[in-house]
């Protein structure tokens with residue numbers, strides 16, 4: 443597992459030595475891109491497999507990697523290649539796959555039923571493909587393959603059938619790449635059909651290949667099921683290409699982790715770690731301080747300014763941005779949040795759909811809920827919940843409060859135990875607290891209600907009407923003392 447984890451910058455960016463000869467680097471990466479633009483590209487994602495070993499009712503390709511379906515990752519990579527057609531062959535899980543993936547742009551959904559092998563899967567997609575250019579086959583359960591790698595196998599355009607292969611220490615289960623004495627690929631043999639000598643071959647078929655589209659229909663027609671699994675093997679087209687004197691090429695990904703597939707929950711967890719390690723090292727490369735690159739999860743995107751520090755076990759979901767010098771304490775969850783420079787978020791805080799200003803102090807144990815906007819230097823302390831509220835600069839709610847549907851002005855102090863009573867059981871109402879207000883502890887503000895500028899609310903008040911500016915308002919029963927009152931005492935045991 444560890445050898446698969448990307449360890450250096452090389453996984454996220456081109457290695458340093460490639461950056462210097464700029465033209466060479468540019469050409470190496472741009473040239474294949476041009477080739478793929480010039481020839482029409484069909485992408486077919488195979489995703490009809492059963493996924494029995496997932497032991498789940500959810501179709502395999504819908505299981506999440508970094509919070510999004512496996513298939514969504516493959517579709518995103520495919521889209522980056524600007525294909526002319528994008529097809530997904532689905533089967534197991536029925537209509538759930540196209541339904542869940544509905545928002546992912548124009549996709550040709552091709553149902554394969556029954557599932558008679560990878561060659562059969564491609565036969566179903568054939569009527570929807572451009573008969574010219576290149577057909578690129580991807581797997582819906584191989585989500586980490588990089589665009590640069592796909593561009594490598596597309597570099598020959600329609601002049602060759604190009605396979606993506608890797609050498610594995612343990613090739614068990616995979617189709618083996620058989621080469622002749624000259625080193626040319628001549629065919630692929632599946633594990634179940636391989637002779638003992640062939641099983642020793644360590645170069646394997648990842649399944650990802652670029653096929654000259656004009657040849658594909660003819661080759662698929664010639665596939666037979668006379669093999670160990672009685673299936674139409676797509677891999678048999680390699681021998682047909684050799685027979686037809688079409689060049690067969692092979693290319694390798696930067697790291698073997700790119701072609702890891704998901705067949706079980708263990709492999710899904712492993713791929714998640716690889717994906718997260720890539721994020722972590724990308725952040726470290728940018729200068730972000732991570733207490734532990736193995737203990738951060740990014741399920742979406744995370745943009746960081748300079749001198750950002752993130753402690754252990756934080757989860758970032760959706761679109762998160764952290765400005766310069768933002769510090770995030772341990773065990774925080776941030777979802778669709780933008781945090782401006784200099785703000786410190788203390789441990790165990792949960793923030794969602796919110797905008798946090800500069801130099802704020804949040805937490806520990808703060809909860810910022812959707813629709814919240816905090817201006818500069820706001821303090822939201824422990825066990826404070828803020829929802830759908832705007833809080834002006836330098837205002838503070840440091841302990842144990844609920845601030846919901848509220849507009850808070852500048853320089854406001856909200857005492858411990860303050861609650862905005864925003865809900866009457868049917869409707870939500872707003873509370874308005876103007877600038878320079880001081881709210882004493884254990885106050886209930888029954889909305890709709892306004893506290894005017896400079897007002898002070900006495901501790902323990904229940905405020906139901908407007909509190910006027912620059913005055914003390916309190917609602918509290920008068921304190922009384924009963925002189926000579928005695929607490930009852932327990933009788934000694936045995937007495938009645």
Ligand code: UD1
Pocket residue numbers: 488489490491492531554556557558559560561562563581582583615616617618630632646647648649674675676677703
């Ligand atoms: C296939 C390759 C093998 C390669 C391996 C890499 C063939 C014959 N073999 O084997 O050389 O080393 O992948 O993982 O191609 N699928 C369908 N419809 C089907 C069968 C499969 O859509 O009828 C899809 C699956 O969902 C999956 C992919 O094709 O995404 C591969 O299927 P799988 O059954 O895993 O192929 P293997 O037998 O492992």
Ligand code: CA
Pocket residue numbers: 703705
């Ligand atoms: Ca497989």
